[in-house]
Amino acid sequence: MPDFLSRRIHVNSLVFSVSLLLASVANLHFWSTLIDALGGATLARLPVLLGSFAIVVLLFHGLLTLASFRFVVKPALMLVVLSASAAAWFINEYGIVIDKAIIQSIFETDPREAVELLNWRLVLFVVMTGGLPAMLVARARVRFPTGARGLAQRAGIAAGALALAALLLVMLFKSLAPVVREHRELRYLLTPTNAAQALHAYVRGRSRIPVVVAPLGRDAVKGSHWAGQARRTVTVIVVGETARAQNFSLNAYARDTNPRLTREEGLINFANVQSCGTATAVSVPCVFSVFGREHYDEDRARRQEGLLDVLSHAGFEVLWRDNNSGCKGVCDRIAFTDLSTPQAGNHYCAGDECYDEGLLEGLPALIRGSGKDLVIVLHQKGSHGPAYARRYPAGFGRFGPVCESSEFETCTRESIAAAYDNTILYTDYVLSKTIDMLRVAAREDGVDTAMLYFSDHGESLGEGNMYLHGAPYIVAPQEQTHVPMMLWLSDGFADRFRIDRVCLRARRDQALSHDNVFHSVLGMLDVQTAILNPKLDLFHACVRNG
Known part of the structure; x- marks a missing residue:
């Protein structure tokens, strides 16, 4: 010794x-x-x-x-x-x-x-x-x-x-x-x-997590635009993962990361949206809660029902399909399907990695077979790092050379960004495929359809020598808080609820946030409840009278 x-x-x-x-x-x-x-x-x-x-x-x-x-x-x-x-x-x-x-x-x-x-x-x-x-x-x-x-x-x-x-x-x-x-x-x-x-x-x-969850929106009912309607509605809410707005060519990014969505007829893109948090564990429960970022607290949110519960109270069948690490308590009281692991019937997995296309597997049949108005949440794997190159199939490796490693020290910033941009390119494809599916359902199955997409938070790709996400919000860079959000409505959906899409497009650059999601979903579906705040409802000023 x-x-x-x-x-x-x-x-x-x-x-x-x-x-x-x-x-x-x-x-x-x-x-x-x-x-x-x-x-x-x-x-x-x-x-x-x-x-x-x-x-x-x-x-x-x-x-x-x-x-x-x-x-x-x-x-x-x-x-x-x-x-x-x-x-x-x-x-x-x-x-x-x-x-x-x-x-x-x-x-x-x-x-x-x-x-x-x-x-x-x-x-x-x-x-x-x-x-x-x-x-x-x-x-x-x-x-x-x-x-x-x-x-x-x-x-x-x-x-x-x-x-x-x-x-x-x-x-x-x-x-x-x-x-x-x-x-x-x-x-x-x-x-x-x-x-x-x-x-x-x-x-x-x-x-301090309580056993009993306080009710919310038990007074929720479908409003006057539902009267006399025979057609069902299907609303798909896509929760993106780690997608930052500045890497979407829809928002003037130099690379063409949105070749399909750019050409998607009727798509409305919102370019100035801020997230509730910088990590999934905060943003997902926050965006589905009634509190908003300023008043959000994890303990309060777990004590209270959220948006999906209110929709259930109003008579919607609500489903959550997950290709991520769960819903963080948001979907505890609704139907949940885990598609994040390889299993029989999921044809969109390579090894232990399952791609976001799997979230759409079986959805047309599910829509066709349901007799209720549906709200379906799709929770993406999206652009989750650091292994960006694993988030998309080989055919989407358009930008390169890419960083194949999770050790950023061994990669250039350009190769890290290229791998990340390929994840956005794949998200572009998945969202476009979702819209195509909803368009076919509207035409062939006689349902009125809509899709709302937003990311939970953004990502740092080396700016200020920061990578990934999760910075405290008060000091978080805009790369982690500026998120994409977009909306697509079928003609039948827009007509049914008298939504003025020109009015919505005019709000493209308006300062918005995750706080708008809770109330805007209720507004777009004409759900009447005392907890609806018209000031946060994107659709309130864009609904035609008569």
């Missing part, structure tokens, strides 16, 4: 060593961001930077000292070091931040999508920066203070470290306060406190 491993080390020295490791190696991106926020690493700013580093070390040392007991300290330090190493990898590699939404995504994502994030470079990084330090901690011969004196010593060290950190913070407050206020992402970059806070918020939220 090496001589340094045979020596006994005081537990306080061990904790301090780990605190130094966490403050430095695990937080390179934090310090880089802070330096940029301060205006650069200059000699004049050196006292602020050194003071900030001392604050972080003292903070970690004070908190970890509370766990510096025999049988506790080693497992605690090893867990902290390993989790901090993994968090640092994802922060450094993809430019993400660790908050509650990210933790929620980790627990609720499709395991197959999570596997795409694993690679040898991640393993090597965690082994070198987390595994080796954890092994040294495990093999260390630690000397512990005992008895009441030991408890007093720990309490004094913890209190002293935290007090000194607080004193330094007061001294540097004038310099740091404006920076922290303007760059709120810093709190989500400091590892491992970011992960601890996010995990606590997630667990606290989950533990």
